[in-house]
Amino acid sequence: MTTFPASGTWYLFDYGKVISTEPLAEYWASVLGRPVGGDDLDRLEELDARLWSRLNPRTLEVLDFLAAQGAHLALLSNMPEGMSHRYESEASWPGFFAARYFSGRLRMVKPEPQIYRHVLKGLGAAPEDVVFIDDSRANIEAAEALGMRVVLLREDTDLRQELALLGEPA
Incomplete structure (x- = not known):
């Protein structure tokens, strides 16, 4: 400790x-309206990390x-x-x-x-x-x-x- x-x-x-800084609006538009899982989830986590890294x-x-x-x-x-x-x-x-x-x-x-x-x-x-x-x-x-x-x-x-x-x- x-x-x-x-x-x-x-x-x-x-x-x-x-x-x-705030991530790009296009990212959020790309993930709205559908369930996400598997490879899609991995890819979205990758994009999320990149967008929030600015x-x-x-x-x-x-x-x-x-x-x-x-x-x-x-x-x-x-x-x-x-x-x-x-x-x-x-x-x-x-x-x-x-x-x-x-x-x-x-x-x-x-x-x-x-x-x-x-x-x-x-x-x-x-x-x-x-x-x-x-x-x-x-x-x-x-x-x-x-x-x-x-x-x-x-x-x-x-x-x-x-x-x-x-x-x-x-």
Whole structure:
């Protein structure tokens, strides 16, 4: 079991539309309206992983800055299990995070409160010591209800400015 620092702020990032950009609309049109299985499912998982692998350079700049400052970084994503294993073995971005929590592995999803409690326990952090960054209002509201500080990330959000408003270095 990994032991994390007992004090200091944790920055808890979502993946989809926070670290990654939004996938192409054509992809979703290609999978709607019919059941999927077997080879089709394998192919769609491959396409899904590729489409979600386009990274958001603005978020990466903030991650670079926070990592250089020695900040405590963690990830909480509603990513499927297979995709999470793929990214951990093939992508560089998981290296930013001291702790990574994936819904597909945990069998819990955001915005259910138990996933946030699981993460807090795993980090050994009080809710007020966590800044949760996500693009979903429902996920943000659930984390905030537990006492976490939050940033709702939209396309026009200046993440550095939002962190500064929370009193965090950015």
